[in-house]
Amino acid sequence: MELLFKHRSIRKYKEEPIDEQVLNKVIEAGTRASNTGNMQLYSVVVTKDAAAKAQLAPLHFNQPMVKQAPVLLTICADINRFNQWCELNQADAGYNNLLWILNATIDASLFAQNMCVEAESHGLGICYLGTALYNAQEFIDALELPKGVFPVTALVVGYPDQEPPLTDRLPLEAVVHQEKYADYAAERIASLHAEKESLESSKQFVKENNKQNLAQVFTDVRYKKADNELFSAKLMETLRKQGFKLD
C-alpha cells in the first residue's frame, strides 16, 4: 500500500486546524485495530488548547512541533476504565502487573499506529514523540491521569508544511529470521549497518559530535547510558505510583 511506503515523520506544520469530523474518524480508525481480548486498554488525551500545548512542550523537550501542530494526542495505556467496570460488577480484576503493562502498551501502540495510517490517508502528517515515557510522571500530573493509566507515546498531527525525504532503514534481512533466530556474527552486523553508516547525514552526525562512529553518536549523545538508567528508574517509580506491582 503506497501510503505506508510514503510515511515520513513531519516536523513542520501549517496553521490549518483539523476538522472535528476528520479527527474523530482518525481516532475511530485507531479503535478498529486489534486489542487484547477486546478490553481496549488505552485512552487518548486530545490537546488543542494553545496554552495547554505550551505547558506540555517542555515535557517534550521543547520539540517545536508540539506548539506548532494543531493537535497533540497523548496515547495512554489504561487499565483504569476496565478496573472500574470490574469494580462496578463485583468482578475481581488482577491487571496491575508487568504482563498487563505490556498488554496495554501493545494495545495503545496498535491504536496509535492505526490513527497514523488513517491520518495520512486524509493528507495529514504525524510525528511520534517518544518523550511521553521519559517524562511519564510529569504528563500524569499535567493531564490528571488516574491510577492504572500512563502515557505510552504521543503524536502531533496536522497538515504538513514540509516534504522530508524518506528515512533510511536497515536492509530487510536485518530484521527477518527464518524458522529460528539466527544470531549475528560481527561481520554481518558490520555489513547490515554499512549503508546506514555511509549516509552523508550519518557522517555529519559523527563529525558534528566529534565521535569515532555512528554507534557512539547514539550511546554518547542521543541516548546515553546514564540517561537511560535515570529515566528507566524514574519510569519504574512512576508505574509503581500508578498502582502497578513491579517486583
Add this chain to the structure above:
Amino acid sequence: MELLFKHRSIRKYKEEPIDEQVLNKVIEAGTRASNTGNMQLYSVVVTKDAAAKAQLAPLHFNQPMVKQAPVLLTICADINRFNQWCELNQADAGYNNLLWILNATIDASLFAQNMCVEAESHGLGICYLGTALYNAQEFIDALELPKGVFPVTALVVGYPDQEPPLTDRLPLEAVVHQEKYADYAAERIASLHAEKESLESSKQFVKENNKQNLAQVFTDVRYKKADNELFSAKLMETLRKQGFKLD
C-alpha cells in the same frame, strides 16, 4: 480508510500459501512504521514449516489457526542487534532496562500493525496471538532468541476462509478525553458498557459460564487474577534472564 474499518481477526484460513514477494512486501511495510530513533528495536521470526508450527501450537494454547495458517510471525522486541552494533564500535550501550523494554515493545507493535494493514491490502487476513507474552520463555527456547530479545506478540497470516462480523467497540467517547483525563463516575462506566453487555454474544458468555455479568467472565474465566499474577511473575523472570535489569 475503508480497509481499517473493515478489519476483522481471521481464525480460519485457506490452504493457499503466501507468495514470497507478497510476504516480503508485508514485512517491508512493517519497517516503514516510525520507530525509536530509527534504531528499529524489533525482529520477526517467520515460521512456515508445518512441524515447527506444530511445535509452537501448544505454546499458543493450541489455537487451531496456528497450524492452519500458512505463516506464523513471531514479533520480537530486540535490543540485541543494536547492542552488537554498539559493541563492535566501542560504544557503551545502556538499553537493558524497563524504559527500553517499553520502547522496543512499542517499536515491535508499530511494526506489527503496519504489517497487518499491508497484509489486508493484499487480501490476506491476520489474527494477533497475545500468547507470545504468556509463554515468552518457551518461545525464547523454541526460536533460540538470544539475550536482549523477547516475543512481544505473534500474528497468523493467510487467505481468509471465513467472513466474521465486525467486533463491537466501546462508544468512541469512552476512550477520548479532551485536554485532561476526565475520570469516570460509576453511572458513566455503566452507560459506556451498556451496549457491549446487551449483545447476544455477551449474554451467552455470561450464561455459558454461569456468571452474574460480563465483567466476571473476564476476571473469573478469560483472564483470571491468579493466572495474571502467575504469568506476570514468569514474564518478569524471563526478562531478567534475557538480560534486562528490573528492580
